[in-house]
Amino acid sequence: xxxxxxxxxxxxxxxxxxxxxxxxxxxxxxxxxxxxxxxxxxxxxxxxxxxxxxxxxxxxxxxxxxxxxxxxxxxxxxxxxxxxxxxxxxxxxxxxxxxxxxxxxxxxxxxxxxxxxxxxxxxxxxxxxxxxxxxxxxxxxxxxxxxxxxxxxxxxxxxxxxxxxxxxxxxxxxxxxxxxxxxxxxxxxxxxxxxxxxxxxxxxxxxxxxxxxxxxxxxxxxxxxx
Numbered sequence: 614x615x616x617x618x619x620x621x622x623x624x625x626x627x628x629x630x631x632x633x634x635x636x637x638x639x640x641x642x643x644x645x646x647x648x649x650x651x652x653x654x655x656x657x658x659x660x661x662x663x664x665x666x667x668x669x670x671x672x673x674x675x676x677x678x679x680x681x682x683x684x685x686x687x688x689x690x691x692x693x694x695x696x697x698x699x700x701x702x703x704x705x706x707x708x709x710x711x712x713x714x715x716x717x718x719x720x721x722x723x724x725x726x727x728x729x730x731x732x733x734x735x736x737x738x739x740x741x742x743x744x745x746x747x748x749x750x751x752x753x754x755x756x757x758x759x760x761x762x763x764x765x766x767x768x769x770x771x772x773x774x775x776x777x778x779x780x781x782x783x784x785x786x787x788x789x790x791x792x793x794x795x796x797x798x799x800x801x802x803x804x805x806x807x808x809x810x811x812x813x814x815x816x817x818x819x820x821x822x823x824x825x826x827x828x829x830x831x832x833x834x835x836x837x838x839x
Contacts, residue, residue, distance in 0.1 A: 618692025623676040625665065625693060632671060635661040636728060641763075642695045643755055650834075651741045652678050652689040659689070659739070688741075719773055726777045745827030747835055784809075784816035 614621045631639045634648045652659040660677040678689035706714060732738035749771060756767035780788040789812070797803050804812070 614694075615692035618690075619677060619679045620691040620693035623663075623691075624674050625663075625676065625691070626667065628667075630666040631663060632666050633664040634676075635663075637725065640766075643752065645695050649678060649691055650688040651739045653680060653687055653739050653741065654736065656680075656687065722770060722773045723777050726774050730777075730781075740826055741830055741834075743823065743827040743830055744834075745824065745831045747828070747831035751835060783819060784812040785820060786816070789816055 614625065614627055631645055633639060634645070634652075637648055639645050639648070652661065658678045658680055660675060662673045663676045665672050665674055676691065678691050680687050681690050682688075729738060729742060733740055733742060753764070753767060757764040779786050780791070782788045782792045784790075784792075793804055793809075
């Protein structure tokens with residue numbers, strides 16, 4: 614901890630294990646650093662309750678980061694060194710229990726992804742949390758360097774997140790086609806060609822905006838400070 618900075622002032626201590634930042638569970642040090650960097654909204658630091666494991670018990674601490682402006686833009690800092698990822702513990706399950714635990718974990722990650730998307734839509738979370746192919750490739754390389762298990766976990770997380778994105782009710786995605794089928798089932802008639810074209814254009818425009826923001830975040834995050 615750096616004396617006098619946000620982490621120390623908030624009550625964090627050396628050796629604390631960060632379990633959650635707000636509602637987001639912390640997987641490793643890399644993810645925690647990205648969460649901290651994104652705690653900026655409308656040019657102001659975002660105060661969130663952090664769940665910390667300390668001496669075998671979990672405590673909640675309200676943390677307000679400090680802002681730092683550089684070539685990459687304005688990012689949040691807490692003034693603390695984030696250690697390496699926690700050591701992996703291998704737990705073996707039977708086929709049925711393994712499938713059930715996998716389904717539960719997939720559901721939890723899906724809900725977390727939807728909540729984060731919703732918070733970005735209503736302005737409670739920064740759009741800097743959007744990441745594109747450059748950040749995914751960067752994190753894939755870092756996870757691969759930690760071992761096969763970390764790499765497979767990262768691939769699973771990306772797969773679930775992309776699956777949730779694909780089910781959003783946008784016309785060019787599978788979720789949009791499901792909306793068409795639902796409309797046809799409820800009304801008994803298909804969407805007209807004119808409306809189909811308008812909806813397709815709107816969906817493409819929204820996706821292009823999202824992709825542009827994600828790519829901009831990638832470039833500023835990876836190359837802005839060089």
